[in-house]
Amino acid sequence: MALQEYECPACGGAMEFNPKTQKIKCPYCDSEFDVKDYVANHNSTSSGEAVESSSQGQTGPETQMYIYHCGSCGGEILATESLGSMKCPFCSNNVAVSEKFTGEFKPDYIIPFKKTKEDAIAAYTGYVKSKKLLPKVFFEKNHIDEIKGVYVPFWLFDATESFQGYYEGTRVRTWSDRNYNYTETKFYDIRREGTEDFEKVPVDGSKEMPDDLMESLEPFDQSELTPFNMAYLAGFLANKYNVSASESQPRALDRIKTSVASDFRATVSGYGSVRPITENAGTLRTSNKYALYPCYILSTTWEGKNYIFAMNGQSGKFVGDLPFSMKEALKYYFPIAGVAAAIAYFIFYFFM
Numbered sequence: 618m619a620l621q622e623y624e625c626p627a628c629g630g631a632m633e634f635n636p637k638t639q640k641i642k643c644p645y646c647d648s649e650f651d652v653k654d655y656v657a658n659h660n661s662t663s664s665g666e667a668v669e670s671s672s673q674g675q676t677g678p679e680t681q682m683y684i685y686h687c688g689s690c691g692g693e694i695l696a697t698e699s700l701g702s703m704k705c706p707f708c709s710n711n712v713a714v715s716e717k718f719t720g721e722f723k724p725d726y727i728i729p730f731k732k733t734k735e736d737a738i739a740a741y742t743g744y745v746k747s748k749k750l751l752p753k754v755f756f757e758k759n760h761i762d763e764i765k766g767v768y769v770p771f772w773l774f775d776a777t778e779s780f781q782g783y784y785e786g787t788r789v790r791t792w793s794d795r796n797y798n799y800t801e802t803k804f805y806d807i808r809r810e811g812t813e814d815f816e817k818v819p820v821d822g823s824k825e826m827p828d829d830l831m832e833s834l835e836p837f838d839q840s841e842l843t844p845f846n847m848a849y850l851a852g853f854l855a856n857k858y859n860v861s862a863s864e865s866q867p868r869a870l871d872r873i874k875t876s877v878a879s880d881f882r883a884t885v886s887g888y889g890s891v892r893p894i895t896e897n898a899g900t901l902r903t904s905n906k907y908a909l910y911p912c913y914i915l916s917t918t919w920e921g922k923n924y925i926f927a928m929n930g931q932s933g934k935f936v937g938d939l940p941f942s943m944k945e946a947l948k949y950y951f952p953i954a955g956v957a958a959a960i961a962y963f964i965f966y967f968f969m
Contacts, residue, residue, distance in 0.1 A: 619664075619716070620685055620687075620688060620713070620714060620715070621657045621713045621715050621847060622657060622688050622689065622710055622712050623710075623711045623712075623852075624657070624689070625643035625645065625646060625648055627643065627646050627648045628643060628645055628646040628648070630643045630644065630645035630646060631643075631644075631689075631708075631709055631710045632648075632650075632711065632851055632852075633852030634652070634729065634730065634848065634849050634851045634853065635649075636729065636731050639652070639729060639731075641655045641848050641851055650848075652729075652846050652849060653846065655848045657847075657848075664685075665685050665696075666684045666685075667682075667683055668682045668683065668684055668695075680697055680698075681698045682695055682696070682697060683695075683696055683697070683698060685712070687707065687708060687710055687712065688710075689705065689708050690708040690710065692705050692707035692708060694706065694712065696714075697825075698859075699717075699823070699824075699856045699857050699858075699859045700717075700854065700855075700856055701713055701717025701718055701850075701856065701857045702714075702717075702718075702768070702851075702853060702855035704852075704854075711850075711851045711852050713847055713850050713851075715847075717855075717857040718847055718850075718855070722857045723845060723907075724845040724907045724908055725844075725906040725908060726773075726842040726844065726845060726906060726907075726908040726909075727768065727842070727843060727844075727845045727846070727849050727908060727909045728838075728839075728841055728843070728909070728910050728911055728931055729841075729843065729849050729911065730766060730853065730911040730931070731931050731932075732913070732928065732929075732931070732932075732933050734764060734766060734913070736928075736933060737764055737766075737913040737915060737935075738761065738764065740928055740933060740935040741761060741915055741926060741928075741935070741937075744926070744935050744937065761915055761916070761917055762916050762918055763914075763915070763916050764913060764914070764915045765854055765915075766852070766853040766854065766911070766913050766930060767853065767854045767855065767911075767912050767913070767914055768849075768850060768853055768854070768856070768909035768910065768911055768912075769821060769822075769823055769826050769856065769910050769911075769912050770821075770822040770823050770856055770858035770859075770909060771822055771831075771907075771908050771909070771910050772819070772822050772862050772866075772869070772905050772906075772907060772908075773817040773818065773819055773839075773905060773906045773908055774815070774817070774818045774819075774820065774865075774866065774870075774873075774903060774904070774905050775814075775815065775818075775903065775904045775905070776814075776815045776869070776870065776873050776900055776901075776904075777815075777901040777902045778812065778813050778814075778815065778873055778874065778898055778900055778901065779811075779899045780809065780810065780812070780813065780877050780878065780896070780897070780899075781808075781809070781810045781896075782808070782810070782878070782881050782882065782893065782895070782896045783806070783893075783895045783896075784806075784808075784809070784891050784892060784893055784894055785806065785807070785891070785892045785894055786804070786807050786885065786888035786890070786892075787803065787804055787805070787888060787890045788803045788805070788887075788888055788889050789801070789802050789889045790803075805888065807885055807888075809881045809882075809884060809885065811881070813877050813880060813881075815876070815877075817839050817842075818869045818872055818873055819835065819837070820866075820868050820872075821860070822858035822859070822860045822861075822865055822907070823856050823858065823859060823860065824859050825856065826912075828868070830925070830927055830936065831912070831927075833927075833936045834912060834927055834928075834929045834936060835929075836932075837910055837932070842908060845909070849909075853911075855909060862905045862907075866903065866905070870900060870903075873898075873900075874898045878896050881896075882896075910931075911929075911930025911931055912928065912929065912930050913927065913928040914927055915927070915928070924937065924938060925937060925938075926938075
């Protein structure tokens with residue numbers, strides 16, 4: 618497998634894609650190029666050499682690792698089978714395994730990073746500060762063990778969905794006369810039928826990335842999808858898909874079916890109550906495209922447990938879990954409870 622290296626034509630430095638300028642830039646001599654104009658002029662013929670598989674845990678799946686040789690310094694670069702863009706740990710040269718993003722693995726689109734690593738750190742810091750029930754020691758010693766800018770593979774599905782829905786609606790009218798109160802309930806048979814088109818429904822195509830974590834980073838602004846160019850990968854990690862489109866399609870169709878039922882149900886209005894009788898959805902056509910989406914993955918540890926956070930590298934949306942401190946919760950709520958108890962005692966003593 619050939620390695621593409623992002624060498625600066627002016628000084629030989631390792632070039633990186635700059636999210637702020639949306640250009641590829643040399644951090645040493647400040648040379649800048651439009652992505653479409655940059656041509657990698659230093660490539661290595663290093664092929665990945667398989668090494669002994671390592672286990673992620675006693676019961677976890679084995680991960681096949683490969684060694685590549687940096688064309689600039691000759692150092693060894695260790696990578697998983699799906700990792701296609703990386704950095705040499707010895708000379709910081711940015712490289713990409715060409716075969717991981719060509720042929721059947723070539724993405725149709727990419728959403729370039731718009732947020733920087735500094736943006737991700739600032740978002741993490743603000744996220745931590747907004748949480749009042751963190752363990753004190755965690756807040757005082759919070760640290761980021763690792764932060765990675767990663768292009769995550771996504772399948773984008775288009776589909777036309779048919780729908781048939783039957784509902785029971787009611788309208789209730791009440792009135793009174795001198796002797797009685799009256800209630801009239803009318804029941805209605807309601808039918809909805811039609812089709813709905815969906816475009817670019819995203820599904821994570823990476824085994825390494827939890828689906829729920831990636832979905833929580835949505836939405837991505839798909840109007841900024843641009844034709845794939847490997848220059849966007851410079852300075853970032855990137856994985857090729859290792860979950861196929863056919864394997865991902867059921868998850869996309871589940872999301873689509875949930876949406877189409879909700880959309881048609883929302884057209885039923887003007888009734889006091891609506892009860893679904895039957896709802897049936899069917900897929901008339903599907904197609905898919907392959908894209909890379911930008912994400913920052915951060916991790917930190919506390920009391921031996923690893924906490925993972927993620928940020929949408931386009932919008933800056935930040936998600937993640939933090940530990941809970943019962944001690945801090947009691948410190949936070951006891952004063953409030955004390956004040957509430959004092960007020961209740963005052964009202965009872967003086968007014969009851």
